[in-house]
Amino acid sequence: MKVIGFSAGSVGREGNVDRMVKAVLDKSGHETEFVKLTDLNFSGCKGCVQLCAGPQVCKLKDDAQPYYEKLMDADAVIIGSPVYMNTVTSTASAFIERFFGYRHVDIQIAGKPFVTVVGGAMMLDTAQENLRKMLGIFEVDVISSIAFKSSVPPCFKCGRHRECKIGGAYRMLGDAAKDLTITKEMFTRWEDDRETVAAIDAAGEKLNNI
Ligand SMILES: Cc1cc2nc3c(=O)[nH]c(=O)nc-3n(C[C@H](O)[C@H](O)[C@H](O)COP(=O)(O)O)c2cc1C
Secondary structure (H helix, E strand, C coil): CEEEEEECCCCCCCCHHHHHHHHHHHHHCCEEEEEEHHHCCCCCCCCCHHHHCCCCCCCCCCCCHHHHHHHHHCCEEEEEEEEECCEECHHHHHHHHHHHHHEECEECCCCCEEEEEEEECCCHHHHHHHHHHHHHCCCCEEEEEEEEECCCCCHHHHCCCCCCCCCHHHHHHHHHHHHCCCCHHHCCCHHHCHHHHHHHHHHHHHHHCC
């Protein structure tokens, strides 16, 4: 059994989404591979359907291409994304769009077990729902959906939150953001949230039983 996990988590560090995807992989008890989508250079589907419709293989040559083969071969898949612009990141969405190459006349991944993971401060339900809707086009079997309300806006790292009235710190705290000192503790971690830990354990258990 092989489980492959993809994360569109922030580049240059191991954020909550990366760690959640890795944790579900670990708990699955199977052979696993972790892929950080934000370290790859790739685009969404470019609509060259005349190329993929016959062979049922996406023909776009970029960093993502080898991973579609691996995804087809895997017994289960995990997809993780932070919330950007109130929904799934374009990175995760672009990656999923390319499943289209494997969906002509039949759907090669129909019925494959998937676990979805999202992290962000707001609109987690919307992001989760949109992720499920995208995956629904490919008729995969979403066996678990995990969401962690991380409340860690990029503003906690940018150093300009005191002067900014449009970023996450101000949106969450209002005028109090002007006097806010960013501390290590404000970078909330899914590992400290009992509900998320339980959801990750349960997803791992389900994967373990496939
Ligand atoms: C371009 C951009 C847009 C974002 N938009 C949202 C948003 O609409 N809602 C939200 O809750 N967080 C938003 N965020 C914050 C990210 O969700 C947050 O940084 C993410 O949870 C970090 O994930 P990580 O811990 O896996 O690195 C945005 C971040 C960036 C860089």
